Amino acid sequence: MPELPEVETVRLGLLGVLAGKRIARAEAYRPDLRVALPENFAARLQGRRILGLERRAKYLLARLDDGWTWVVHLGMSGRMTTGRIGALPPIDIHDHVVVKTEGNMEVRFRDPRRFGLMTLIRTDDVALHPLLVDLGPEPLSGDFDGARLAAALKGRRTPIKAALLDQRTVAGLGNIYVCEALFQAGISPKRLAARVQGERAEVLVAAIKAVLKKAIAAGGSSLRDHRQPSGELGYFQHSFTVYDREGKPCPGCQCGAAQSGGTESGAAKPGGIRRIVQGGRSTFYCPRRQR
DNA sequence: ACGAGAACCTGTTTGC
């Protein structure tokens, strides 16, 4: 499910419930996530106060008052739900961790596919931890710019699509936002990464930042699993230009759109959004507009 | 060392 905008949406939704609050009770129902929960995980959360809630790439980082950081990754299908204790539905078989705060609020981590993880890392060591140490720059930060991206892509003989999904290049993008950013930048997903340099890299960086900001403002994209912790849907999926739009008209060059003037023929110009598979994942793009 | 592909796991959608 979640790429950077969805994780940021979850962080914002959890802030009011968790930041500054003490964990009165924690329960772990299932330890075998992608990375197994540490020993005594729930007991180690219990009684701790959460000093702050941050995000690095697709990781949520809850700073605890004992020098440890509670690290969360939502994987593909992970979801956080908040509610007043007693007001939430019965525990589901895919609810793996439940936290109750002194404010009588409950936070549930649900992840059917169990590609997500939770763990505890010493706060001083978070940046150097194996899970996070190789992450590239935060895309919305000042040190992610055209020159930095161009340098990261130099010499890489893989399609730009694959290079952007690689979290070492830039951290936080996933399949949706890579497709959307490449469309906005007018760059073909098949273009060799090493051939995205100079002005092209500048344009791509600007597109990445713009798409992510718009998506965060929309509360992320709700396709299947993503919800804001309050339960509300994100709505950026309504703004997709190419993702999951195979055969639809290109919003940039209008290829594939119905012929103008023809009120009944329904004839369409050739073209439209195309779906291809790269590295086993769907890529959506406009072959005319993206070169 | 790098890149491509498989693997991890469950649920839902699609196609015959």
Place this chain on the structure above:
DNA sequence: TGCAAACAGGTTCTCG
């Protein structure tokens, strides 16, 4: 209708 295959927003391991 029913069953099987394909597919899903991520990451990591293995192989060539």
